[in-house]
Amino acid sequence: MGHPYIPNTREIRKQMLREIGAASIDELFTDIPPKIRLKRELKLPPAMSELEVKRHVQAILAKNKPFTQMLSFLGGGVWPHHVPAHVRSLVQRSEFLTSYTPYQPEASQGMLQALFEYQSMIAELVGLEVANSSMYDWATALGEAALMCARVTRRKKFLVPKLISPERFSTLQNYASGPGLEPVKIGYDRTTGQLNLDQLKKEMSQDVAGVYIENPSYLGFLETQVDEIAAATHKAGALFVVGVNPISLGLLKPPGDYGADVVVGEGQPLGNPVSFGGPSLGIFACRGELKLVRQVPGRLIGMTTALDGRTRGYCMVLQTREQHIRRERATSSICTNEALCAVAAAIYLASLGPRGLHDLAELCTSNASYTMKKLNAIKGLRAPIFDAPHFNEFTLNCDDTRVSIQKLNAGLLKRVIQGGKPLRTEFPELGGTALLCTTELHSREDIDRLASALKELLGGRR
Amino acid sequence: MSYQQARWIEPLIFELSKQGRVGWALPGKPRERINIPKELLREKLELPELSEPEVVRHYTRLSQMNYGIDSGFYPLGSCTMKYNPKVCEELAALETASCIHPNQAEETVQGALELMFRLERFLAEIAGVARVSLQPSAGAHGEFIAMLLTHAYHKSKRDDKRDQVIVPDSAHGTNPASAAMAGYEVVTVPSNARGRVDLKALKAAVSERTAALMLTNPNTLGLFEDQIIDIAKVVHDAGGLLFYDGANLNGILGKTRPGDMGFDIVHFNLHKTFATPHGGGGPGAGPIGVQRELEKFLPVPVVEYDRKRKRYYLDYNRPHSIGKVRAFYGNFGVLVKAYAYILLMGAEGLNEVTEAAVLNANYIMHKLLGVEGYELKFDASGPCKHEVVFSTEPLKRETGVTARDVAKRLLDHGIHAPTYYFPPIVPEALMIEPTETESREELDRFVVALNTMAQEARSNPEKLRSAPMATAIGKLDEVKASREPILSWRAHRKLAKK
Structure with missing residues (x-):
């Protein structure tokens, strides 16, 4: 019997062995010292047929409850959106x-052009000239951005907001540890959540390589002092790095327009499924200045021509930055990236276009506003906790209800509603607060259902 | 030779844009006033405007100008371009996998956690290690995290003088790059005449400054480092750790295990050995396995099982952990595919994978040794493992035709080029990895093609130099592309205006 994925049957393999003058397959493994040869079979389940595997994996995964079968208000780094059917079908084309x-x-023009289009659309979206063809995710893109700031400026401090996503901060710390770059947190205004400009200016010195903000912030509010932050950063000769949810840029001013030198972000919402948090898509973009471009991590696709000088074509460029050429002097070790997720993002953005992305961003914002209004009307609940404009995520505080977020979430779950993410471990100073998210997946009725469920849960307590 | 790739003159999607077209409809209209001050809003956004059929046709055409493993033979050395079973794609796309959020209540993601828990144990068994973190997003990410673990390990021993990482001259470029990213000085050790690590040079290189040795085994020449027991002893005696680059794991499945060889940290490329597709460059997944003494440093969270509650959970309570290395828990979608693949193969199947892959490589080695113009630079006395590196130096001496010319000409035969000019220690290198999913007929066709080219190099070398002809486009001006890089439509238009 043959094997479905191994075309050479045992009989053919015997013939091949004879042809190369080997008496048995074992002769091809005599270079492995007997002392380290595995003398037993690997302890794995016996092989299953396709049908059996399908049933087995389906049965395991059936223990999950997808957000398509409940009402979920989770965001916080990956965001559920509808993935258009044609996006999925195109990235599944096996040539890609x-x-x-x-x-x-020469044999990969399709992928190269698609990635060039991705880079181009991201550049438009963030308002800069250069985007690379992807990093692993937002967190690692931030880590790489910090390293790039250090290489460009030869300085050793990297300032970040105190309300940064803790996962991204921890990742940043790991990336920064190599060259001894020191991340420093800048506080925030307790009423508005906005970055503390006085502290920022105090920390600004000739040691600062870069200043990073998230806009929209991890907790959903917008940073309104971007011009002042950019000015203070540039005055000190540092680079300004902005982290984004790209959907928000259908509506919001692109960071390139307010002075960002580098933009990072999470590209998952652009046509990629949430998939338990990965694969994700790290966005990395920067100004077109060669001084910066030469320090970019990861792959860059460029437009060129065939040797005839006329026919347009695409290829990887500035590869001397990369590990396969430059080895220990490369700008990063990244090799495998998230190319296919980037292609999905390109197809998604091309399908929505400027109008579609604007309307989507507006609908997400509007849904969040409506949710905040409804929840705020419930006695004891406060949404948001910061007095600032918000995009599609916001904070909900329940300290005045004497019921914990955990309790509320447990109650919601009984009603097939997944509540927001509790923030107590990440930001104890915010008390009983959760982070909620709305997208186009939420109808007005869905939001009303959340509100009445919360009312019911709290009403029983009074 | 009968191959011709599609050759569309396909404009950039921006050039296909017509004002007012849209390829997707929103499910509703905003009903609340947007409370964002005008100065925070954008004025214009120049994305393309197309309908869905136009978008579909554009990207379908682009896909037709792209070569994948489903298109044909892809003997790209060290990349393990094997067939990717379709059922794995189907499973990863299930709503119960693709539509779950990483912050959902634990009881609603028990399936995902169970799958990760089981996959971790499969991988630990395959590599002979104690624990595995599924978080690294790709091979190089795994290497980088391995270096962070190495640092944490030595630091815990209050041994802060170890600032060097040793890498053989045949190593993948990601190894030295990852070590450098983690702050280490890279020390390169040469290979010996047998194409293996020079043990004498290694002994001279290790010291109280050695943090680790990064090693691929089988190495990038496709040769098994048969002195691995001594190598491990040298490094361990000096107080260093051994890191295993798993790019070539396809050469040893079920035959030997990195853990049994003495490695302390092991990385896997699920997108190579475990048949998850490369997606034109990613996403992949690069889990890392560690022995007991390094377990406590693994990134958070790790998946655990609580026997009392009969529940899987994410454990963040690990005080010695290096912390986070990315958001959430890894490329879950890729993990689902690798898990399904391991079940499809079973222990016996994985063993057969390696046997068939190694046989295919040896078959090519045997056949090509009979073709004038190609030669082996290192030890031809023993078998190779999953790949073989030939040098076209004799052909170049005779005809001036280079390894690159040969590789490009292969594209005209509908065969993807092998990796060329790597490893750097082989002049005019062609690094050939056939994998187990190729038939003998396909291998024969490949050998015939290389034979034809050797003859062509003598009779009509121009044909090789001007290759490829049968692809979507001929050779590109890559020098110009890097000298005056145009990296976006925006940059292109700006240049055109000048």
């Missing part, structure tokens, strides 16, 4: 799906 990194540009 089963290709390697486009090292042979």
